[in-house]
Amino acid sequence: MSIEVGSVLDGVVSGITNFGAFIELPEGKTGLVHISEVADEYVKDVHDFLAEKDKVKVKVVAIDEKGKIGLSIKQLQEKKAEESTEAPARERSSFRAPRNNFGGRDFRKPNRATSASFEDKLSKFLKDSDERLTDLRRKTDSKRGGRGSRRD
Structure with a gap:
């Protein structure tokens, strides 16, 4: 099977860096x-989702003129989510959900009951800003001799 843009391949994670994961593909090639x-969510650390020697399905998204192969796991996950609503899942991928180190509570989603609305935040900002400008004007006016006092 040749490696072309759009093709779906099986691969093995051969290395993980802070910017992604290298995947060993068929024919001895490697892609990133x-x-x-x-x-499909924010990834701070690739180790939370992948480990070396994991078997993964990847989609080829780009091949540049130097022969570098760009891959995606995310694009296949979106398709699998669509397929799972249509038909039962036939095959499970080795994709792992991120580990939660916060005692089960998810801190990524804001609590709607305690979060203020946009209008509340805006009015608080305007009030604070007005108070700061008033304080700044008082301090600078006193250094200049007050308002309306001109020297001849």
């Missing part, structure tokens, strides 16, 4: 899954 293409 950039950190932005690992999952």
Whole structure:
């Protein structure tokens, strides 16, 4: 099977860096899954989603003139989510959900009950800004001799 843009391949994670994961593909070639293409959510550390020697399905998204192969796991995950609503899942991927080190509570989603609305935040900002400008004017006016006092 030749490696072409758009093809779906099986691969093995051969290395993980802070910017992505290298995947060993058939025919002895290696491609890179950039950190932005690992999952459909924010990925701070690739190790939370992949480990070396994991078997993964990847989609070829780019091949540049130097022969570098750009891969994506995220694009396949979106398709699998669509397929799972249509038909039962036939095959499970080795994709792992991120580990939660916060005692089960998810800190990525804001609590709607305690978060203020945009209008509340805006009015608080305007009030604070007005108070700071008033304080600044008082301090600078006193250094200049007050308002309306001109020297001849």
